[in-house]
Amino acid sequence: xxxxxxxxxxxxxxxxxxxxxxxxxxxxxxxxxxxxxxxxxxxxxxxxxxxxxxxxxxxxxxxxxxxxxxxxxxxxxxxxxxxxxxxxxxxxxxxxxxxxxxxxxxxxxxxxxx
Amino acid sequence: xxxxxxxxxxxxxxxxxxxxxxxxxxxxxxxxxxxxxxxxxxxxxxxxxxxxxxxxxxxxxxxxxxxxxxxxxxxxxxxxxxxxxxxxxxxxxxxxxxxxxxxxxxxxxxxx
Numbered sequence: 001x002x003x004x005x006x007x008x009x010x011x012x013x014x015x016x017x018x019x020x021x022x023x024x025x026x027x028x029x030x031x032x033x034x035x036x037x038x039x040x041x042x043x044x045x046x047x048x049x050x051x052x053x054x055x056x057x058x059x060x061x062x063x064x065x066x067x068x069x070x071x072x073x074x075x076x077x078x079x080x081x082x083x084x085x086x087x088x089x090x091x092x093x094x095x096x097x098x099x100x101x102x103x104x105x106x107x108x109x110x111x112x113x114x
Numbered sequence: 115x116x117x118x119x120x121x122x123x124x125x126x127x128x129x130x131x132x133x134x135x136x137x138x139x140x141x142x143x144x145x146x147x148x149x150x151x152x153x154x155x156x157x158x159x160x161x162x163x164x165x166x167x168x169x170x171x172x173x174x175x176x177x178x179x180x181x182x183x184x185x186x187x188x189x190x191x192x193x194x195x196x197x198x199x200x201x202x203x204x205x206x207x208x209x210x211x212x213x214x215x216x217x218x219x220x221x222x223x224x225x226x
Contacts, residue, residue, distance in 0.1 A: 004157070035216075040218065041218065042203065042216050042217055042218035042219050043158075043203070043216040043219075044216075045213070090157050090158070092157075092158075102148065102160035102163065103150075103158070103160070103214060105157030105158045105159065106157050107155070107156055107157045108155075108156075108157055
């Protein structure tokens with residue numbers, strides 16, 4: 001089954017403790033992206049990747065890192081999480097055969113930083 | 115950059131009522147237009163899309179027409195069901211920055 005898999009689904013951590021949220025897709029998609037969803041703000045893009053070893057900042061990249069060493073994986077790294085990074089995070093991917101192709105989303109990771 | 119304004123929610127309707135969720139956008143060039151839906155506890159999924167002016171996207175009884183003259187892509191359904199309860203996002207794609215821009219989402223609740 002074609003899917004985008006994020007782990008974990010829920011995560012509670014403390015300020016300053018490094019964490020990684022994993023994202024993997026099995027559709028051989030070139031494009032991958034991370035979003036955060038906050039009440040009243042909709043979805044905002046954090047980082048995106050057009051292909052292996054190619055990453056770019058989105059609208060709200062501060063406090064986040066990503067890497068794209070392999071096509072299927074696109075982890076999101078918070079080196080020193082802070083409470084304002086408490087949010088619902090989504091990973092998404094898209095094939096580049098057509099720029100009109102829809103994004104495929106994971107089921108989300110709800111992060112709480114205390 | 116591109117931007118999108120969609121109807122503020124929440125929207126509460128009774129089953130079989132008519133639904134309209136307004137969406138207008140600003141974008142350079144000729145963007146493609148998407149509606150995504152997010153059911154409770156899930157990620158977003160594509161509901162429908164239109165790629166050029168006057169195109170009508172449709173799926174699951176929902177429709178939206180690409181109106182270039184009014185830069186709008188309003189979502190409609192003639193008779194909503196309880197299972198349509200979800201958050202709906204309008205999203206233009208394209209322009210100079212090759213990016214999908216999401217609206218803030220509209221929460222729809224359909225009561226039996």
